[in-house]
Amino acid sequence: MKKNAIWISGALALVLLIVGAYFLYDKLSDDYTPDKLVVDTNSTNSAQSSDESQSSDTSTAPDFTVINYDGEEVNLSDYFGKPIVLNFWASWCPPCKEEMPDFDDAYKTHSDVQFLMVNMTDGSRETVSLAKEHVENEGYSFPVFFDTQYSATIAYNASSLPATYFIDREGNLITYAIGMIDAETLEKGIEMIKGSSK
Numbered sequence: 001m002k003k004n005a006i007w008i009s010g011a012l013a014l015v016l017l018i019v020g021a022y023f024l025y026d027k028l029s030d031d032y033t034p035d036k037l038v039v040d041t042n043s044t045n046s047a048q049s050s051d052e053s054q055s056s057d058t059s060t061a062p063d064f065t066v067i068n069y070d071g072e073e074v075n076l077s078d079y080f081g082k083p084i085v086l087n088f089w090a091s092w093c094p095p096c097k098e099e100m101p102d103f104d105d106a107y108k109t110h111s112d113v114q115f116l117m118v119n120m121t122d123g124s125r126e127t128v129s130l131a132k133e134h135v136e137n138e139g140y141s142f143p144v145f146f147d148t149q150y151s152a153t154i155a156y157n158a159s160s161l162p163a164t165y166f167i168d169r170e171g172n173l174i175t176y177a178i179g180m181i182d183a184e185t186l187e188k189g190i191e192m193i194k195g196s197s198k
Contacts, residue, residue, distance in 0.1 A: 037166070037175040037189055061086075061165065061173040062155035066118055066145040069132075074145065076152070077171065082114040083193035084167040085186075088147075088158045090120045091134035095180035096162040100140060102183040107142040110190055114143075120153060120161065121146040166193045 061084075063077045076086070087103060089096035100117075107115045117140075119131040128146050135144050147153050156165065165176040166189040174193050177185060 037177050037185065037192070059173050060171050061167045064147075064152040064155040065149070066116075066147050066152055067128075068146075069144055076116070076155075076167075079114045079116065080171040081169055082112065083169050083190070084114045084116060084165075085190065085193075086116045086118065086156075086165040086167060088118050088120055088152070088156070088161055088163045090126045090161055091130050092125060093161045097134075099162060099180045099182070099186075100138065102181075102186055104140045104142050105183065106186050106190065110194075113190055113194070116145055117142050118145045118147050118152050120158065121148045123148065164189065166190070168193045 061076065063075055065073050065075050068074050076084070085103070085106070089100070091097070103115065103117065106113075119128075120126055121128055121131060128148070131144065131146065145152075152158065156163070160178050162180055163176065163178050164181055164186070166174050168174050175189055177189070181189075
């Protein structure tokens with residue numbers, strides 16, 4: 001009788017553990033996958049659908065200087081003229097790594113969009129060599145940049161990773177997402193910057 005009570009208690013504890021793990025996973029998944037992009041408060045046209053008239057009230061994306069894969073300094077403004085997807089990431093960040101395959105697929109699909117995958121290179125937790133090793137091991141083809149002087153980090157107050165900013169071809173910040181985004185949200189942001197200025 002006592003053995004049966006122990007088995008029943010153990011089985012109940014296991015069921016409660018599984019149910020608790022399910023709800024915790026569900027809650028964390030919601031935190032990592034935003035269901036919509038955040039509209040830049042200075043940009044009224046970013047929230048409008050394609051059949052609505054668009055306003056010229058936009059904010060210019062803050063410029064910065066980073067190092068490209070070959071070690072040369074480049075500025076964000078060097079890429080104005082094409083829509084830009086700007087993503088902040090680090091190789092130690094699980095949500096960053098989880099969304100990267102979608103960014104690589106989108107990069108291969110949208111040749112008319114400039115991707116800037118900016119690595120948060122602090123020199124200790126994240127180094128250029130660690131970041132390059134991750135990109136090369138995964139076989140990613142998108143362009144990678146290194147924020148070794150914190151220029152991009154400061155310009156965008158990038159304190160939470162990953163973070164993605166969508167900039168139109170005129171250099172206007174249209175929308176952004178803090179946290180991991182899925183392929184559908186990435187495509188939505190790309191369509192917004194492709195359609196915001198013709």
